[in-house]
Amino acid sequence: MNSRNPNNLSATDAKNLMLGLEEDKSWQDRSNCLETDPDLFFPEDVETKRMAKAICQTCEVQVECLDYALAHNEKFGIWGGLTERERRRVSQQRALARRAMPTSFE
Secondary structure, three states: OOOOOOOOOOHHHHHHHHOOOOOOOHHHHHOHHHHOOHHHHOOOOHHHHHHHHHHHHOOOOHHHHHHHHHHOOOOOOOEOOEOHHHHHHHHHHHHHHHHHOOOOOO
16 A cells, blocks of 8 residues: 555545545446446457447436546546547547637637
């Protein structure tokens, strides 16, 4: 056990906890995947990937899940119905959109 991080939190979670910025993850309690084998969301074949994405498509917290994955730079698995490659594309598109936004209101 790490004495600086006794709960084995990620560096981001530990920093947020120290700053009093605990993240609301209550959306996870309403996710379709809660009662599903987690291995399904880390697929090694096309069929398993399709099954995981199908579960996500009907999930009421799909947007929250995707936002969480993007905010935490999740590298592996299906999150919010998207693969790693699809999330990278969304992340890049969002970054381009932010850069295109005007910096001041004139």
